[in-house]
Amino acid sequence: MTALPRELLVVEGARQIRDGDLVIVGTGLPLLAATLAQKTHAPGAKLVIESGVMFPKVVPTPVSVVDPRLMHGASRHGSLFEALGGLVQRGLVRTGFLGGAEVDQYANINSTTVAGKRLPGSGGANDIASHCSQVVILTDHERRRFPARCGYVTSPGFLGGPGERAKAGLGPLRVKVVTDLCVMEAEDSALTVTALMPGATAGAVLENTGFTPAFADSLDTVLPPDPEELRLLREEIDPACVYFPERIAR
């Protein structure tokens, strides 16, 4: 069984979750990754959903943060203020998964507007990037998605560079960007490529990135998913291929 590129992305995303973490996710690939983590190495990881759902037992496959499939068997059905104020701003949620139209070299995120085009906006993203200690971004690796500097900073990474996050009054953060080409990491710094996806090259990364990322001296290759991870993903977590139309295509 060989993994599709986006399946690899989900599996590598799942590996960022520690057992026992509180994790705030939306829907889509991040939710698949978090659910996979719960079914493999992190059975004690707990999900928090910005709409007010705490610790649900996810029924496949939610398409919205208020999808009844995401409210099933929860510890509590509360409010946005409880989830984003009482848990995230309170500092109890270690890991947050985020997306965005643009991610720049200092891991700032733009989900508000690109070139006059109106995007959905922050939602809980700014709150998650402001208060979680680890942010994981799963995204296709396209040049336009990785500019040197976001046209608009919706959610803070390291802002203008080292030290700026602390200067702004924000706590320390660790960012991991997982794409179909590589893994990039940053901690009060610019994003550095620390691993390549199986078969991907440094050249391909440079070609598809709007800035010139540094590469770690010891460049790892991401471990391919084991068959059980793929089975869980395909048979239990997204059996209807809601987020993997390409799987039907095959």
Place this chain on the structure above:
Amino acid sequence: MTALPRELLVVEGARQIRDGDLVIVGTGLPLLAATLAQKTHAPGAKLVIESGVMFPKVVPTPVSVVDPRLMHGASRHGSLFEALGGLVQRGLVRTGFLGGAEVDQYANINSTTVAGKRLPGSGGANDIASHCSQVVILTDHERRRFPARCGYVTSPGFLGGPGERAKAGLGPLRVKVVTDLCVMEAEDSALTVTALMPGATAGAVLENTGFTPAFADSLDTVLPPDPEELRLLREEIDPACVYFPERIAR
């Protein structure tokens, strides 16, 4: 049927409640007064209890703000923050009933400490006096209870005098003090005697007041309770004489 002095106090207290008012009360005589108002001229008056009870159907006779008799048939069982923040500070509660060891000529209240003696403290009193537009105080008329200036201001009346409440950032307030001797009123002013209890004299008021109150030109006499008011009070609201031991004594 002639009314006891403290029964008169309760009945006159009830008359301060308008139909439709939201009224915040503790227990004791104020709760009896509010319940009497609901059973007579103000059936639409609603009770708010600081512990988080909204709009209860009182079962005789609660002795605490968390007494199950005060939680019966409520609109909601919530929190202190909901009652004092979401209703009182929010400005939705027109009338508040307060007590206190000292009430001074500017209707400031002391419930914290008198002459080195430790008292219970503010509780919700400061919040009620800060945010309600009408405060009603029911108290025995004793000289020590009515000093010119409270030794400690726990809850704000008109502070140092006219204009000071607004200067401090507090909204307008109307205060009515009902005692076994008289009714005193103030609105951004010192307390003025506006009515005497049946049989009471201006001399008795002056003798038992630590400051020298002004008297209204047209000094009313408080209307004695009608038989139905007394019947309700004695048979339905406090049948066990929890707050009227003197009724048993007779």
Place this chain on the structure above:
Amino acid sequence: MHKLLTASEAVGRLVAHGSVVGMGGQNINRCPMALVHEVIRQGVGGLTVVGCNLSLPLDMLVAAGLVVRTEQGTGNLERYGTLFAWRRAVERGQVTVGDHSHLAMASRFAAAALGLPYLPTRSLLGTDLLADMVASGVAVESVDPFGGRPLVLVRAMAPDVALIHANRADTLGNTVIEGVTSHEVDMVRAAKVTIVSAEEVLPAGAFADRPEQVTIPEAYVTAVVEQPFGAFPTSVYRAYDFAESEIKEYQAVGRTGDEELRAWISDNLGASFEDYLATRDAGGTLRGALSDRMRSLV
């Protein structure tokens, strides 16, 4: 005061031209569709629509030309895409936008719900999002006087009227919501008046044996409207799932253009929400299926 009204009476009395409308629901869940349809039928315009996530009801109001401004955390339907009418109106400059993080917006409602001029937050710091909020006068940068750290103060938001849809209400306005409540409880406590539509309206005091379970007490509710499936095609937890086919159709029309959306609205809304439901789901088979699906999910 008698609170039980029809949607037409409630909207006619409580939603005025130029109102700031607090919008209930989120994404595909518990949107107050019946009340919003009535606002469209009565053509109440010049509206500022505020909420956390704004979705289907906002897009319909914008398509109907009734909205001049929105203040929100997000405007989209997640997997079902952007709000096409809203996006076009914003890009044309016909609708102005005040962006927030969801916590910032929830904090603005909570401030007003508590009778406070603002609440602090540690979100927003260092971003263009904060700069825009400061420029529009809804946020100021501050410093914590106790610890000395930077802090943002977000201004209280008190809607003129809040519109929500709930599982149940009694005739006094006591309201029970099942599932998450998003931003709605504080928004309602903050609003000057509130209209609650509910799947079911029960006699006064119906919840008095379990007051802890009342989500919103009568003190905050001005009018109650009974409307089964009043959130259709969005979901109501434990009552019915959302209607994906309906949402996809609306989005397909929305993608084509504003004219097409206006045509869809006039073809489908009818004279009442019951008309609309009959048009979209004549025999009620879709609604039956959505109820069955929800039963299988809870």
Place this chain on the structure above:
Amino acid sequence: MHKLLTASEAVGRLVAHGSVVGMGGQNINRCPMALVHEVIRQGVGGLTVVGCNLSLPLDMLVAAGLVVRTEQGTGNLERYGTLFAWRRAVERGQVTVGDHSHLAMASRFAAAALGLPYLPTRSLLGTDLLADMVASGVAVESVDPFGGRPLVLVRAMAPDVALIHANRADTLGNTVIEGVTSHEVDMVRAAKVTIVSAEEVLPAGAFADRPEQVTIPEAYVTAVVEQPFGAFPTSVYRAYDFAESEIKEYQAVGRTGDEELRAWISDNLGASFEDYLATRDAGGTLRGALSDRMRSLV
């Protein structure tokens, strides 16, 4: 982590000398007596006790000589009088006091519960109460930057450990409280750790079919202790009324003096809360009567 512990285990692990203890309950309702008795048995001292209304549990801790400071809105038992041990200790200067209004105290807990350094309030203005809070560093006078009006900022209060008693909990810590919750939910969300004692402890996920009804989710609960009548002689809504005779006896002893209170404590607390209940109500007839009375009241 396994959360279901005995009172002795939970207090032994989570309440340390010098802790700031957030006290649950109010007046004669749902005071965490079983947990407080255990603190007394283990003689954990140097405590700062914080809450809105502090009543019976505080007075016992003070009588046992374990308290150095209190921060609260009120200290009393309403109709049953003052807290004699506390009042004497305060008047002797053995216990220092930080006075608040109830809203100010609730706001301090809410601030910490939201991860904020303070919350604003429009209470306290112009009073000696404010002056004392400013002097002790828990409040500062401020001005609303939006409207220009005076405002008070009250400092976040995060107890080291919160002690509460509830109707039900599951083994994961999900907790259901019936009746009012006073200041407890925000106090628990603010606290570093929390011990919940409950009338009944149910299997994990016992409330998962009605998550809206969970008052405090497991995320905030460190330890769960099962103790029927764990609030006796105070009440638990829908379970049992308060025991007036017991409260009056305690107050009668308290009036006489600290020595007498200490004797009462050592004569009655015993080796466990079950011991204590057996001492005070051998056959359980009083407890039965309190349960019956509550049934007649709800």
